[in-house]
Amino acid sequence: MSQVQLDSELPNGRIKAGKNLHLSKLKQDCKRFIITQKIGFVSLLIILVVVAIAIVAPIIAPYDPISQDRAAFLAAPNAQHVMGTDDLGRDVFSRLVYGSQISLLVGIVTVVISIILGTLIGMISGYFGGIVDMIIQRIMDAIMSIPALILALFIAALLGPAIQNVIIALVIIEVPRFARIVRGEMLRIRESNYVEASRSVGAGSFRIIMKHGLPNMMAPIIVMASLAFGQTIIAEASLSFLGIGTPPPNPSWGLMLSDASMYMESAPWLVLFPGLALSILVLAFNLFGDALRDFLDPKMS
Amino acid sequence: MIEYIVRRLIFGIFVLFIMTTFIFIVMRAVPGDVVTLQLANSGATAEQMDALKAEMGLDKSVLGQLVDWVSKAIQGDLGNSLWSGQQVSQIILERLPVTIQLALMSIVLAIIIGIPIGVISAVKQNSFIDHFLKIISIGGLSIPNFWLGLIMLTVLSLALNWIPPLGYQSFAENPFVNLQQMFLPAICLAITLSASIVRMTRSAVLEVLHSEFIRTVRAKGAKEGIVIFKHALRNSLVSVITLIGLQIGYLLGGTVVLESIFALPGLGSLIFESVLVRDYPIVQSTVLVFGGMFLLVNLIVDVMYGWVDPRIRAK
Numbered sequence: 001m002s003q004v005q006l007d008s009e010l011p012n013g014r015i016k017a018g019k020n021l022h023l024s025k026l027k028q029d030c031k032r033f034i035i036t037q038k039i040g041f042v043s044l045l046i047i048l049v050v051v052a053i054a055i056v057a058p059i060i061a062p063y064d065p066i067s068q069d070r071a072a073f074l075a076a077p078n079a080q081h082v083m084g085t086d087d088l089g090r091d092v093f094s095r096l097v098y099g100s101q102i103s104l105l106v107g108i109v110t111v112v113i114s115i116i117l118g119t120l121i122g123m124i125s126g127y128f129g130g131i132v133d134m135i136i137q138r139i140m141d142a143i144m145s146i147p148a149l150i151l152a153l154f155i156a157a158l159l160g161p162a163i164q165n166v167i168i169a170l171v172i173i174e175v176p177r178f179a180r181i182v183r184g185e186m187l188r189i190r191e192s193n194y195v196e197a198s199r200s201v202g203a204g205s206f207r208i209i210m211k212h213g214l215p216n217m218m219a220p221i222i223v224m225a226s227l228a229f230g231q232t233i234i235a236e237a238s239l240s241f242l243g244i245g246t247p248p249p250n251p252s253w254g255l256m257l258s259d260a261s262m263y264m265e266s267a268p269w270l271v272l273f274p275g276l277a278l279s280i281l282v283l284a285f286n287l288f289g290d291a292l293r294d295f296l297d298p299k300m301s
Numbered sequence: 302m303i304e305y306i307v308r309r310l311i312f313g314i315f316v317l318f319i320m321t322t323f324i325f326i327v328m329r330a331v332p333g334d335v336v337t338l339q340l341a342n343s344g345a346t347a348e349q350m351d352a353l354k355a356e357m358g359l360d361k362s363v364l365g366q367l368v369d370w371v372s373k374a375i376q377g378d379l380g381n382s383l384w385s386g387q388q389v390s391q392i393i394l395e396r397l398p399v400t401i402q403l404a405l406m407s408i409v410l411a412i413i414i415g416i417p418i419g420v421i422s423a424v425k426q427n428s429f430i431d432h433f434l435k436i437i438s439i440g441g442l443s444i445p446n447f448w449l450g451l452i453m454l455t456v457l458s459l460a461l462n463w464i465p466p467l468g469y470q471s472f473a474e475n476p477f478v479n480l481q482q483m484f485l486p487a488i489c490l491a492i493t494l495s496a497s498i499v500r501m502t503r504s505a506v507l508e509v510l511h512s513e514f515i516r517t518v519r520a521k522g523a524k525e526g527i528v529i530f531k532h533a534l535r536n537s538l539v540s541v542i543t544l545i546g547l548q549i550g551y552l553l554g555g556t557v558v559l560e561s562i563f564a565l566p567g568l569g570s571l572i573f574e575s576v577l578v579r580d581y582p583i584v585q586s587t588v589l590v591f592g593g594m595f596l597l598v599n600l601i602v603d604v605m606y607g608w609v610d611p612r613i614r615a616k
Contacts, residue, residue, distance in 0.1 A: 039436070142319035145592045149554030150572060154324070154588065157576040158331040234445045238558050241447055242573065257448060261562070264455040271455050275448035283443035290439060 033295055040291020046284040054100040063091035065098040065251040074267045084269045086259060092270065095251035096277050102252045103281060106163065106236040107229045110170040115225060117171070118178025119217075123209055125179065126186025137183070140176040148173045148231075149238060156239050161247040166239055170232050181224055185217040219296040226289030230282040237278055253278045306604065313596040320592050321374075322367060324585055329363050335383040335579045370585065380582035382575075389586045392571065397590070399567035400556050402472065406487035407494060407552055408545060415495035416541065419502025420529060426507060434499065441496030447558040449489040454562075457485075469566050486559040493555070494548055501544045505537030538609050546602030550595055 034041045053060060063081075069089035077084040083092035125136040143151070152169040159165035186209075189195060195212050203211075237254030239245030246252035253274040260270035336353050354360045358369060373380065379389040422434045457463050465482045472479040509515060510533050518528055557569035568587055575583035 039432075138316065138319055139323075142316045142323060142592075144550075145316055145595045146320060146588055147550040147552075147554035147591055147595060149551075149557055150569070150588065150591050152554075153557055153573060154576055154584065155327065157573070158328060158333075158579075230443060234443075237445055238447060242558060242561060244577075254445075257451060261451055264451065265458055268455050268459060271448075271451050275445065275452065278448065279440070279444045282445070283440055286439050286443050287436070 033291075037291035037295050040288050040295070043284040043288040043291065046280065047288060050100050050281055050284070051104060053097055054104050057097045057101060061091075061094035061097040063094040065090065065095045066249045074263065076267070077269055083273045084267065086256070086267075086270055087263060090251075092256075092273055095256060096253070096273055099251040099253045099256065099274065099277070100281070102163070102246055102250060103233045103236060103278070106167055106170070106246075107232045110167050110174060110232045111225050111228050113167070113171050114174035114178050114228065115221060118175045119182050119214075119221065121175065122179035122182025123186050123213055126183040127190060127209055127213070129187075129190075133183070136179075140179055143172065144176045144180075149235060152235055152239060153242065153244065157244045161244050163246050163250075166236055166245045169239070170235055173235070174228050174232065177228070178221065178224060181220050182217055185220060186213055189213055189216050223289055223293045223296060226285055226292055230285035230289070233278070233282050233285070302604075302607070306600070309600050309603070313593075313600065316596060317589060317592055318371070321371065321585060321589060324588050325367050325370070326363060328579075328581060328584065329366070333579060334359060335581065370582075374586075374589075379586040382583055383580050384578060389582045392583065393568065393586060393590055396566055396568045396571045398471065399469070399560070399565050400553070400569060403483060403487055403490070403556055403559070403565065403567060404549075404552050406483055407490035410487055410491035411494035411498055412541070414491060415498025416502050416534070418495070419499040419537075420506055420534060422499065422503040423506035423510065423533075424529065431503075438496040438499040441492045441499075444492070446489045446493055446555050447562055449492060450486060450559055450562045453485050453489065465563065467564070469564070482563065482565065486556075486563045486565065489559055490552055490555045494545075494552060497544055497548060498541055501540050502537055505540040506533045509533040509536045539606060542602055542605055542609065546599045549598045553591055553594060 067090070069085065069091075071089065072081070072085050073087055073089040075081055075085040075089075081091050081093065083096065085091055086095070121136060121140075125133045146154075152166075152173055155169035155172060156165055159168065189212060192212075195208055198208055198212065236245055236252070237257070240252040240254030241258045243258060246255055248255060256274040257271065257278075260267070260274070263270055334354070336350050336359065351360065358366060361369070370380065377390070379393070381388055382392060418434055418438065422431045422438075425431050454464065465485060466478050469482060470478045506529070510528075515528060515532060518532055553569075556567055557573055559565075560567045560570040561573060568590060572584060572587040572591075575587065
């Protein structure tokens with residue numbers, strides 16, 4: 001945190017030098033992260049591998065994830081189907097590979113929109129204070145007092161099963177969480193000396209928010225985003241599991257588990273693989289977020 | 302203290318009111334209503350549908366409906382189910398004990414699992430055991446609890462040929478059957494919850510162990526066991542209690558999926574069933590009950606602070 005603050009205080013005249021400084025500092029930071037946060041680095045690698053799998057899914061997947069093979073339904077893992085097939089004869093491995101696209105897509109879109117909206121709301125609330133802050137915060141309190149999954153279920157079930165509806169539901173859950181953090185940071189920054197200084201030389205509200213507010217809250221937002229990623233992926237899977245998330249025949253991991261629950265005894269591999277994939281990806285995001293927090297804010301560990 | 306509690310209660314009612322308004326508007330902004338769903342295939346004419354809507358009060362403006370509902374709710378009348386006609390308060394009272402029992406069992410199990418592991422992590426700080434337990438506990442946070450439920454059911458039925466008894470029975474009816482039915486879902490919820498308790502206990506115990514007064518206690522020649530259990534653990538309780546307050550939302554949300562897997566007739570499965578058939582009064586009231594539980598638990602947590610840590614009470 002303190003590092004970032006120092007950078008933003010660089011006077012304008014040194015911006016060019018500052019850019020080079022940024023780049024070399026970024027390199028240094030990465031090196032330091034790899035050395036001090038080994039678990040976090042491994043987690044990052046796992047995330048990158050999953051991203052790569054999602055991108056090149058058509059090359060990796062041996063079968064079409066949706067095409068059914070009635071001759072080979074509920075086949076145990078074998079040479080043709082390394083993870084077996086489901087009740088409709090679909091290849092589990094291919095579905096898992098394509099399923100990563102859904103988890104990551106829902107995660108990325110939800111987190112990005114939530115960061116943008118949450119930051120906007122949080123900054124407005126924190127910067128203006130007073131009655132604006134009061135109204136926004138009470139609405140956020142009310143939304144956050146509804147257990148997250150219940151709210152998601154409520155919205156997703158009303159809107160009907162579709163990926164964009166899942167994203168809408170999850171955004172509504174995540175926005176107040178980001179808004180709260182940003183507001184807290186904003187309140188802190190508003191009182192700081194350098195904002196006082198820029199106000200005294202005539203900088204407007206917008207300029208102060210953009211130039212001092214944003215750079216200073218990057219660290220907490222990044223940490224929060226990594227953790228929100230994990231929560232969002234689990235929530236998507238839970239909604240799909242309940243039948244109100246990603247609609248069939250899409251290979252969502254949650255949906256695969258929901259199908260699998262009917263064949264627990266006759267085809268346990270159907271339960272095993274999607275859950276493992278889900279757990280590993282979420283674990284990677286959580287460990288990475290945890291490592292980032294330790295790295296960016298040593299006081300917390 | 303009393304003044305504080307009263308202020309928090311008023312604030313809570315205010316939040317519940319905003320929550321109701323929010324739910325109300327969202328629910329009516331989305332196309333589809335109960336009458337259309339009920340009569341879709343019955344060949345009813347538009348006039349008949351409108352008549353039924355008027356009877357249910359669905360023909361009024363959203364604001365009018367909101368005023369209607371809130372003014373009745375204040376008098377304790379939550380309305381009737383639009384499908385069964387049964388009183389909503391009655392339905393909720395039938396279902397509430399299941400969810401409360403599930404939540405309480407999960408909290409107790411999570412504390413039993415979480416605190417000892419957290420203490421071990423702290424005492425063995427930065428050792429192999431500490432790192433191992435850290436990965437395990439974040440692993441517990443990462444495993445979707447419904448998958449855990451499925452795995453447990455699969456393993457138990459394949460290995461031991463055992464499945465929980467079908468058909469829910471309350472604790473009062475048959476404690477033995479009830480506990481068999483509740484234990485698995487409770488442990489699934491508890492594992493995730495205990496993961497965060499481990500992290501919290503660890504850092505809280507560490508903080509206390511590094512403080513001045515513990516040095517004094519040690520200097521007086523106290524045994525390590527006494528240092529940890531009498532002083533460090535007691536002082537960490539505040540953070541663990543806070544955490545339970547923070548996590549209660551997760552816990553209540555988790556009940557929805559687990560109640561559905563384990564076929565438990567709780568509030569979670571109630572809201573799931575009702576929102577699908579647009580039974581507005583049930584959905585509204587259930588969200589309100591969930592929100593109310595969340596706020597109440599957090600109030601209790603804040604009051605308990607003062608009880609555990611007299612320094613906070615003084616403020």
